[in-house]
Amino acid sequence: MEATALKERESQIHRNGEKPFSIVCDKDSLAGAVSQRACVFCGSRVVLYPIADALHLVHGPIGCAVYTWDIRGALSSGPELHRLSFSTDLQEMDVIFGGEKKLEAALIELIDRHQPKAAFVYSTCIVGIIGDDLEAVCRKVERLKDIPVIPVQSEGFKGNKRSGYKAACNAMARLIGTGDTKDISKHSINILGDFNLAGEIWMIRDYFKRMGIEVVANITGDGRVNDIRRAHGAALNVVQCSGATMDLANMMEEGYGIPSIRVSYFGIEDMSEALYDVARFFDDPEIMARARELVQEEVAKIYPEIQKYKHALKGKKAAIYVGGSFKAFSLVKAFRMIGMDVVMVGSQTGTKEDYEELAEITDPGTIIVDDSNPLELSSFLTEKEVDIFVGGVKERPIAYKLGVGFCDHNHERKEALAGFTGMLNFAREVYSSVMSPVWHFVPRNSSSPGDKS
Amino acid sequence: MSKMPNYISTTNACKLCRPLGAALAFRGIEGAVPYLHGSQGCATYMRRYIISHFNEPIDIASSSLSEKHAVYGGAANLKLGLKNVTSKYHPQLIGIATTCLTETIGDDVPRILQEYAKEEGTGQTLPLNVHVSTPSYAGSHMEGFHGAVKSVVEQLATAAPTKRSINLLPGLVSSADYRYLSEIMQDFGLSSTILPDLSETLDGPALMEYEKIPQGGTPLAAIRGMGGARATIEFGRTMNTNKHGSGGLSLQEHFACPNHCLGLPLGIGETDRLFALLETLSSRTTPHKYVQERGRLVDSYVDGHKYVFGKRAIIYGDEDLVVGLTAFLAEIGIKPVLCASGGKSGLLSEAVAAVTKGILGADEMPRVLEGMDFFDIAAEAEQLGPDLLVGHSKGAPLARKLNIPLIRVGFPIHDRIGGQRLLHLGYRGAQMLFDTVTNSLIEKKQNDSPIGYSYM
Numbered sequence: 001m002e003a004t005a006l007k008e009r010e011s012q013i014h015r016n017g018e019k020p021f022s023i024v025c026d027k028d029s030l031a032g033a034v035s036q037r038a039c040v041f042c043g044s045r046v047v048l049y050p051i052a053d054a055l056h057l058v059h060g061p062i063g064c065a066v067y068t069w070d071i072r073g074a075l076s077s078g079p080e081l082h083r084l085s086f087s088t089d090l091q092e093m094d095v096i097f098g099g100e101k102k103l104e105a106a107l108i109e110l111i112d113r114h115q116p117k118a119a120f121v122y123s124t125c126i127v128g129i130i131g132d133d134l135e136a137v138c139r140k141v142e143r144l145k146d147i148p149v150i151p152v153q154s155e156g157f158k159g160n161k162r163s164g165y166k167a168a169c170n171a172m173a174r175l176i177g178t179g180d181t182k183d184i185s186k187h188s189i190n191i192l193g194d195f196n197l198a199g200e201i202w203m204i205r206d207y208f209k210r211m212g213i214e215v216v217a218n219i220t221g222d223g224r225v226n227d228i229r230r231a232h233g234a235a236l237n238v239v240q241c242s243g244a245t246m247d248l249a250n251m252m253e254e255g256y257g258i259p260s261i262r263v264s265y266f267g268i269e270d271m272s273e274a275l276y277d278v279a280r281f282f283d284d285p286e287i288m289a290r291a292r293e294l295v296q297e298e299v300a301k302i303y304p305e306i307q308k309y310k311h312a313l314k315g316k317k318a319a320i321y322v323g324g325s326f327k328a329f330s331l332v333k334a335f336r337m338i339g340m341d342v343v344m345v346g347s348q349t350g351t352k353e354d355y356e357e358l359a360e361i362t363d364p365g366t367i368i369v370d371d372s373n374p375l376e377l378s379s380f381l382t383e384k385e386v387d388i389f390v391g392g393v394k395e396r397p398i399a400y401k402l403g404v405g406f407c408d409h410n411h412e413r414k415e416a417l418a419g420f421t422g423m424l425n426f427a428r429e430v431y432s433s434v435m436s437p438v439w440h441f442v443p444r445n446s447s448s449p450g451d452k453s
Numbered sequence: 454m455s456k457m458p459n460y461i462s463t464t465n466a467c468k469l470c471r472p473l474g475a476a477l478a479f480r481g482i483e484g485a486v487p488y489l490h491g492s493q494g495c496a497t498y499m500r501r502y503i504i505s506h507f508n509e510p511i512d513i514a515s516s517s518l519s520e521k522h523a524v525y526g527g528a529a530n531l532k533l534g535l536k537n538v539t540s541k542y543h544p545q546l547i548g549i550a551t552t553c554l555t556e557t558i559g560d561d562v563p564r565i566l567q568e569y570a571k572e573e574g575t576g577q578t579l580p581l582n583v584h585v586s587t588p589s590y591a592g593s594h595m596e597g598f599h600g601a602v603k604s605v606v607e608q609l610a611t612a613a614p615t616k617r618s619i620n621l622l623p624g625l626v627s628s629a630d631y632r633y634l635s636e637i638m639q640d641f642g643l644s645s646t647i648l649p650d651l652s653e654t655l656d657g658p659a660l661m662e663y664e665k666i667p668q669g670g671t672p673l674a675a676i677r678g679m680g681g682a683r684a685t686i687e688f689g690r691t692m693n694t695n696k697h698g699s700g701g702l703s704l705q706e707h708f709a710c711p712n713h714c715l716g717l718p719l720g721i722g723e724t725d726r727l728f729a730l731l732e733t734l735s736s737r738t739t740p741h742k743y744v745q746e747r748g749r750l751v752d753s754y755v756d757g758h759k760y761v762f763g764k765r766a767i768i769y770g771d772e773d774l775v776v777g778l779t780a781f782l783a784e785i786g787i788k789p790v791l792c793a794s795g796g797k798s799g800l801l802s803e804a805v806a807a808v809t810k811g812i813l814g815a816d817e818m819p820r821v822l823e824g825m826d827f828f829d830i831a832a833e834a835e836q837l838g839p840d841l842l843v844g845h846s847k848g849a850p851l852a853r854k855l856n857i858p859l860i861r862v863g864f865p866i867h868d869r870i871g872g873q874r875l876l877h878l879g880y881r882g883a884q885m886l887f888d889t890v891t892n893s894l895i896e897k898k899q900n901d902s903p904i905g906y907s908y909m
Contacts, residue, residue: 006537029493029517031530032537039494061553061589062463062795063470067498069847089463092591095557106462125492125554126590129523157492157554158520374512375541378663393501397510403659443661 004379017364023355025370034373037348043164044154050195051223052076055116057086060124072411073197100132107141117225118148128155162349169248181233185214190231193240196221200418211290232256243324265418266330298420309427314339316387325350343384403442405433465827468795470589472550473499474597479548481649483670486544491552493517506865506872507655514538528565542665549584556588583608598625602700613681618644620685622700628656628873641735646675656873680708690716690804691772720781746880757891762786769793769844772801774863780808789819790837797823858893
């Protein structure tokens with residue numbers, strides 16, 4: 001049988017235990033390899049998307065805007081401007097003569113119509129080529145309308161999704177420092193890198209509230225422009241999903257001396273550790289006591305039901321392929337908690353350190369892969385006889401076609417998977433896919449009438 | 454008729470970009486891999502969008518261009534990409550569509566492909582290439598789809614020996630529609646080439662092993678033979694053939710293969726036109742099976758007519774689908790009040806008038822608007838007071854706001870499963886549509902009623 005991976009891609013796949021750890025990553029996707037990655041624009045769009053009272057205008061032909069319309073499950077407790085898809089829908093004439101005039105007019109029209117608190121203007125591939133001066137247009141409209149109008153340098157071809165995260169962070173950095181920070185508690189944080197999918201940030205905020213900690217800004221789940229403007233008044237940045245918002249935390253550390261810690265809200269272990277880390281930072285015994293109490297209370301609520309799932313799922317096999325590898329750490333632990341073995345783990349944009357750590361925390365034989373594609377992923381699922389695959393929409397049909405269970409852990413999901421409740425939801429979702437009776441009928445488990453004997 | 458305000462910005466577009474249409478069309482050719490010459494994001498976004506409708510794998514390859522390629526040209530990456538696709542997928546054909554990036558930097562794809570053939574072609578058989586120019590800033594996914602079909606016939610069809618077969622170019626319809634069309638052709642005893650054919654490639658069975666390229670699609674040999682067909686039937690009253698030509702017209706021009714352009718066969722009127730043509734082409738009368746289908750359909754129209762009469766419908770989506778749906782809705786007594794599309798063929802109004810002639814009076818004609826987005830449609834809806842929306846799933850937020858039923862048809866259906874199994878065409882499709890529309894209106898009435906009748 002021929003190798004599944006292209007020769008140029010072999011160095012981006014590591015099998016635990018076969019050789020000393022080595023993996024190549026952080027490089028451009030190989031042409032023709034059908035990468036699961038998106039582009040710079042996608043990176044910026046997903047990070048800024050949940051800021052619900054900002055106008056998000058995509059400057060380019062219609063595709064970029066229409067494929068990202070209401071794409072995230074990022075909820076808002078108030079305005080829902082972020083759920084609309086705005087575009088300049090550039091036409092041939094705009095490409096020839098430049099799109100600046102159209103952009104300016106579109107911005108003014110939309111700002112007048114929706115009265116947003118700020119506007120983000122996303123650059124797309126073509127804008128990078130025709131050379132529209134986004135800065136100049138944004139500055140002009142900013143003066144005219146008296147709200148921040150911020151260009152996002154997210155031309156699709158200028159790097160990968162990670163460069164898009166950076167561009168989004170640069171854009172947000174222009175807001176930070178412009179708001180009033182008085183009356184902010186000394187026990188205060190910003191939540192970075194949670195996007196309030198299915199209401200997750202509301203749970204997390206509630207935990208911090210119960211600990212006596214003030215959240216200044218959600219960055220960006222259920223985000224508000226005015227909160228972000230005063231984010232520099234917080235004492236600590238609590239950063240999840242390091243790929244997306246770590247750059248911003250670093251900028252804030254440099255600019256405002258705000259330290260940051262990296263956390264994850266997935267799984268009991270990491271969720272608890274996140275709360276303890278924050279408590280430790282404030283070095284206040286009362287906060288720590290409240291954190292302990294909270295964890296105990298929350299774990300007690302979910303533990304019995306999780307044990308039930310664990311019993312049923314014991315020894316089943318899981319594969320993970322996610323956007324950023326940081327989430328994968330938590331997933332490996334979460335699967336362990338419900339008795340399952342992770343046999344493959346990969347990501348679109350992990351770093352060498354991430355993969356090395358993954359190699360350390362997974363069992364021998366586990367496949368670790370960077371920037372994979374459908375042919376590789378499907379072959380791993382078959383080879384490892386996986387029971388459930390965790391990924392996003394693009395990974396789903398790969399699993400389903402082969403008769404393998406699936407759990408959506410991407411930004412489109414409608415189930416809250418963060419926090420303690422999220423762990424229970426995760427266990428439930430894994431259980432409801434793995435234990436479904438439909439697998440009895442799929443070809444890998446059964447024959448069907450008409451099969452040749 | 455009041456004029457729409459001419460907004461500069463677009464909000465919630467009612468169209469997709471041109472390369473997506475081309476990628477879908479290429480997916481319907483046997484052994485083909487769709488390929489986008491552009492940056493990585495386009496292919497990934499389109500895959501995600503298509504997967505959310507079909508729940509099927511769709512691998513779309515990409516040149517994955519980065520900044521230096523944007524400056525120096527994408528030729529090297531296009532060649533590398535083709536090489537990698539060839540070695541991993543072993544395709545018979547690679548369908549290459551451009552994107553706004555590569556159109557703007559001026560990559561000369563035909564020339565690059567010639568160079569590639571020269572460099573790589575010695576000593577091995579390369580898969581065929583078909584290329585189509587699909588700048589996303591001109592036209593929508595429908596121009597992309599029809600453009601890909603046209604490129605395929607122009608670049609592959611040959612002056613084959615005359616056969617009795619018929620070419621059928623249905624445009625973008627559901628997998629169930631392609632299956633049904635094939636069944637109709639067979640039942641008329643007509644051998645046919647349906648291009649493309651998404652019946653299997655985007656609605657396949659559960660598998661033991663992942664197929665690099667899904668089974669099915671129009672066979673290449675059949676496409677090559679299209680020049681020798683007896684006739685072409687092409688669906689689409691709003692294809693702007695003056696501007697873009699069409700697959701059917703190309704076959705007529707190059708191979709003197711007569712082209713019959715019909716509307717999408719939606720509802721009885723438009724389907725009768727197709728069956729009349731098939732009777733002529735096959736020299737047979739309509740098979741009993743379809744006579745019965747039509748008979749049952751008429752019978753059901755009678756059974757249900759009171760529940761739908763006079764209800765006001767907004768129809769939106771791809772122009773040809775809008776035309777066909779309007780024909781169907783008008784013939785069952787529903788009043789189309791707005792026909793809207795993001796497309797801009799310039800032909801929508803004329804086509805709607807043509808298919809509703811004899812059914813709608815001059816004072817009953819709907820507003821027909823091209824270049825619409827959902828902001829415009831919502832604004833219109835406020836004035837028009839519709840009882841139902843008919844279109845793809847992107848109208849769901851509007852239907853929810855208006856608290857009226859949305860009849861999900863066409864592409865995409867992102868909030869339900871089985872979009873590819875929705876049947877729209879022919880008498881059988883009209884039956885499905887009629888039952889769905891009627892029952893949705895009855896359900897709405899039942900749910901809103903304080904009494905809760907358990908009979909209609």
